[in-house]
Amino acid sequence: xxxxxxxxxxxxxxxxxGCKQQEDKNSGPKKMAVIISTLNNPWFVFLGERAAAxxxxxxxxxxxxxxxNNTALEADHFDNxxxxxxxAVLFNPTDADGSVVNVxxxxxxxxxxxCMDREINSLNAATSQILSDSYSGSIAVGAYFAQQLNKxxxxxxxxxxxxxxxxxxxxNGFHSVVDNYPELKMVAQQNADFDRNKALEVMESIIQxxxxxxxxxxxxxxxxxxxxxxxxxxxxADSVKxxxxxxxxxxxxxxxxxxITATGMQFPNVMAERAAIxxxxxxxxxxxxxxxxxxxxxxxxxENVENYAAYGE
Amino acid sequence: xxxxxxxxxxxxxxxxxxxxxxxxxxxELKNEVETFDHVTYAQNYVxxxxxxxxxxxxxxxxxxxxxxxxKQGAFEEWSNAIAVGxxxxxxxxxxxxxxxxxxxxxxxxxxxxxxxxxxxxxxxxNAIRDxxxxxxxxxxxxxxxxxxxxxxxNKMIRNTVIPPFKEKAKVGDTLQVIGAMEVNKKFPPTxxxxxxxxxxxFQ
Numbered sequence: 137x138x139x140x141x142x143x144x145x146x147x148x149x150x151x152x153x154g155c156k157q158q159e160d161k162n163s164g165p166k167k168m169a170v171i172i173s174t175l176n177n178p179w180f181v182f183l184g185e186r187a188a189a190x191x192x193x194x195x196x197x198x199x200x201x202x203x204x205n206n207t208a209l210e211a212d213h214f215d216n217x218x219x220x221x222x223x224a225v226l227f228n229p230t231d232a233d234g235s236v237v238n239v240x241x242x243x244x245x246x247x248x249x250x251c252m253d254r255e256i257n258s259l260n261a262a263t264s265q266i267l268s269d270s271y272s273g274s275i276a277v278g279a280y281f282a283q284q285l286n287k288x289x290x291x292x293x294x295x296x297x298x299x300x301x302x303x304x305x306x307x308n309g310f311h312s313v314v315d316n317y318p319e320l321k322m323v324a325q326q327n328a329d330f331d332r333n334k335a336l337e338v339m340e341s342i343i344q345x346x347x348x349x350x351x352x353x354x355x356x357x358x359x360x361x362x363x364x365x366x367x368x369x370x371x372x373a374d375s376v377k378x379x380x381x382x383x384x385x386x387x388x389x390x391x392x393x394x395x396i397t398a399t400g401m402q403f404p405n406v407m408a409e410r411a412a413i414x415x416x417x418x419x420x421x422x423x424x425x426x427x428x429x430x431x432x433x434x435x436x437x438x439e440n441v442e443n444y445a446a447y448g449e
Numbered sequence: 450x451x452x453x454x455x456x457x458x459x460x461x462x463x464x465x466x467x468x469x470x471x472x473x474x475x476x477e478l479k480n481e482v483e484t485f486d487h488v489t490y491a492q493n494y495v496x497x498x499x500x501x502x503x504x505x506x507x508x509x510x511x512x513x514x515x516x517x518x519x520k521q522g523a524f525e526e527w528s529n530a531i532a533v534g535x536x537x538x539x540x541x542x543x544x545x546x547x548x549x550x551x552x553x554x555x556x557x558x559x560x561x562x563x564x565x566x567x568x569x570x571x572x573x574x575n576a577i578r579d580x581x582x583x584x585x586x587x588x589x590x591x592x593x594x595x596x597x598x599x600x601x602x603n604k605m606i607r608n609t610v611i612p613p614f615k616e617k618a619k620v621g622d623t624l625q626v627i628g629a630m631e632v633n634k635k636f637p638p639t640x641x642x643x644x645x646x647x648x649x650x651f652q
Contacts, residue, residue, distance in 0.1 A: 430532040
């Protein structure tokens with residue numbers, strides 16, 4: 137077989153470019169990808185920015201990807217991360233089930249994935265999952281709820297997204313306490329998808345059929361603010377205690393003003409930093425990680441709110 | 450002849466199919482998958498393992514002093530917690546007299562300055578599970594198993610320690626208590642320490 141000089145030239149050029157690319161990957165700074173479920177929510181923006189900042193502090197290049205709550209877009213980001221030669225992924229999943237395939241794809245490509253805040257339903261895909269201890273946090277909120285209502289009265293529960301694990305961890309933790317008090321009666325339980333406007337609408341409708349309520353437990357702070365707005369509209373805000381979960385800025389202020397009774401403060405900063413530190417340790421050779429690391433949630437009430445700012449800052 | 454052959458084939462397919470498929474309720478399958486027995490684990494923890502570290506429980510007055518003089522050291526040396534963050538749990542012991550009681554707690558005085566709020570109603574959370582440091586997170590892949598252990602441990606205390614105590618305790622009694630205490634590293638309490646009981650003895 138005889139090769140023309142043009143073909144030989146192209147072959148040599150391709151090999152040279154290939155070697156150069158490989159050299160660039162090995163010699164340049166290592167890179168961490170930060171893939172976030174949505175950057176439309178300030179809580180997740182904070183999580184992503186903190187993860188990227190910690191990665192940079194540890195000497196890595198960091199790039200944030202926005203999945204826009206879309207697992208297909210999330211899959212594109214993972215493909216991009218794999219071909220671009222990232223060394224680790226700090227990951228806030230879009231869907232507990234739907235995101236598993238993306239994490240497995242990265243694992244097969246030899247890229248470790250560290251989940252932040254939201255978990256995936258797999259015990260062998262991610263290297264480690266650093267998650268808010270929502271269940272225990274809701275137990276603390278539930279115990280305070282029962283104390284504040286003197287273990288009796290009618291209450292409403294607003295759930296988050298029914299497909300999200302945090303929704304049920306929070307609901308189950310709360311019920312593991314309040315269900316021990318038979319005089320606490322749940323008169324309505326509806327999902328409002330972690331959304332303030334939807335919570336307002338759902339709560340307005342619930343108040344129509346159940347005006348005699350003493351408490352509202354909400355799976356996040358946005359819904360707590362929506363529920364409070366509905367109670368104000370109905371003129372019963374002063375007699376109903378509202379409880380949230382997250383530690384968002386407006387709810388911390390609302391607790392100070394006596395509008396919201398309590399919330400469970402999460403610490404996105406701790407989760408983001410821990411994920412970046414774990415990724416750095418993995419890249420340096422460590423392999424022994426606990427599959428799930430819970431991050432403590434703290435109860436914030438009128439008695440201790442002066443110690444807290446938004447997102448545990 | 451052909452009919453008989455076809456019939457035999459259909460029969461074979463039906464027999465093989467019948468023995469290849471098993472239809473069972475999903476709940477039954479779920480119970481088989483969830484093999485972790487949190488009740489037995491919690492019973493073993495409370496009855497067998499926890500008593501082995503009672504002698505390591507920190508005297509509460511010593512802990513209070515150390516939290517004031519060397520908070521970091523107190524946490525590093527004596528606290529345990531499975532979750533990362535500001536919360537630490539301490540296994541503590543003290544002798545105190547009953548000063549007052551309500552539906553939810555007993556007020557105990559170790560000294561004039563050192564008052565304990567012994568919880569008898571709201572016994573929830575991770576304090577009793579974590580304070581001993583005997584349970585290692587790496588043994589568990591599911592956080593739900595750890596949550597179930599905490600719930601069962603608390604239930605055991607509510608059912609076995611609290612009823613006989615409440616039946617007998619009265620103002621003026623002197624008690625020897627081993628308990629678990631939650632402390633926030635950033636904001637440690639200075640008085641009125643809230644303690645969950647593990648063991649209560651009358652003196």
